[in-house]
Ligand SMILES: Nc1ncnc2c1ncn2[C@@H]1O[C@H](COP(=O)(O)OP(=O)(O)O)[C@@H](O)[C@H]1O
């Protein structure tokens with residue numbers, strides 16, 4: 001039997017931390033949630049560890065890369081003292097063993113251990129701050145939550161870690177940490193507890209270090225109501241597009257009704273974020289959420305930012321042109337030739353004087369951020385655009401930026417089904433289906449937009465004139481398509497034709 005030293009205390013032993021840090025780079029490289037696999041790790045440091053039980057902590061680890069950048073990660077760790085526990089863990093979770101201390105415990109990822117998950121739930125439910133600064137908040141729904149928690153780790157593809165409690169709560173344990181108030185926590189809490197918005201998960205609690213209002217608050221986890229869902233809206237609409245391509249008729253009524261319902265829910269999300277839903281509690285939402293008028297400077301700023309992004313992406317595309325397969329290269333060449341038309345489209349906004357309120361928005365809105373429930377939708381993941389800092393993500397913006405994200409996503413679904421479904425490629429039918437793809441995109445995005453505008457009415461976060469709405473929407477559609485070119489070039493080069501076609505469409509070249 002090994003001497004039982006609390007895991008937290010082991011972090012004060014230099015030999016232990018040295019061995020742990022030695023093992024870390026190789027361990028990190030094996031973890032799904034470690035998203036910086038392309039960078040070379042120079043050094044790691046345990047910044048802090050917070051006690052969860054005698055045998056488990058939440059460790060905060062700083063990783064220094066050889067390019068001088070640093071990133072912060074959360075690692076729930078446990079020690080396994082008994083041979084039988086070690087053997088069982090090894091059998092099912094070999095990839096999650098970080099360190100085998102010679103003659104001592106195994107140090108492992110704590111999430112697979114039910115007793116660790118139960119202890120985390122107890123902390124969340126109590127909603128108290130621990131002596132070491134680990135702070136928990138319990139949402140209103142936790143008042144009726146059961147004391148005991150059965151839990152499972154669902155097999156979903158995420159760069160964070162999920163735990164489902166009682167088949168009722170969904171806990172997202174953040175892996176890569178950014179100091180500051182995570183907009184997911186901030187907006188889900190506001191929308192579900194104050195704004196009266198029914199179509200996002202219910203806020204149930206959070207875990208972090210420091211006060212939520214501190215600029216350096218470190219959000220470690222978010223507990224929300226679990227959404228029983230059939231699929232992500234992305235898979236749902238891909239499947240609908242597939243059925244449409246298999247036939248010859250027009251887009252079916254159910255697809256259009258669903259696109260329309262999504263438009264309505266998107267409008268309600270924005271009305272909620274602007275504090276305008278009838279069920280809102282009405283109290284002051286605070287400076288970070290209360291809408292404010294868009295200034296002329298802001299309009300110039302967003303036009304300048306989109307113009308700069310366009311110039312940068314055109315350069316990158318030009319540089320990568322020789323390496324692209326012939327079909328993609330000719331598409332890219334056509335986009336390069338449209339550069340000045342695209343830049344002119346952006347400049348049009350600079351000169352358009354329009355009045356509207358800026359509000360907090362979703363910020364990374366696409367079909368993958370919406371879950372399909374039995375007969376409705378639930379909007380999730382309010383974290384914002386991953387490449388931006390937290391203060392940038394928390395800025396108020398025109399609501400049409402989200403709307404543009406979803407319009408682009410309908411285009412992705414239309415074209416994506418042709419690209420992803422091997423049947424079309426094998427039959428070389430994809431090209432002949434392009435007009436049908438464009439018709440599907442037009443029909444679904446029109447249904448979405450009509451319902452969106454219809455539900456918003458004369459909401460102050462939209463310009464009053466239809467032509468100003470169109471101008472602003474086009475700017476954001478164009479900006480998102482440019483962003484997608486960068487995203488696909490770096491992550492999924494075979495998807496590149498989708499945003500390239502999107503850019504040609506905006507430039508009226510197809
Ligand atoms: N409240 C919830 N209820 C049920 N499933 C959820 C919930 N939130 C997220 N999910 C599932 O987790 C997946 C990833 O969620 P997301 O918020 O996008 O996390 P991440 O940003 O870590 O990828 C979703 O596609 C969905 O399947």
Ligand SMILES: O=P(O)(O)O[C@H]1O[C@H](CO)[C@@H](O[C@H]2O[C@H](CO)[C@@H](O)[C@H](O)[C@H]2O)[C@H](O)[C@H]1O
Pocket residue numbers: 234364366367368386405408409410412413484487
């Ligand atoms: O991972 P995130 O959800 O933060 O978003 C990033 O990855 C998305 C791809 O998973 C990317 O979205 C693009 O592809 C989607 C289909 O896979 C499509 O529905 C979106 O419209 C399209 O932009 C997103 O841009 C990127 O930020």
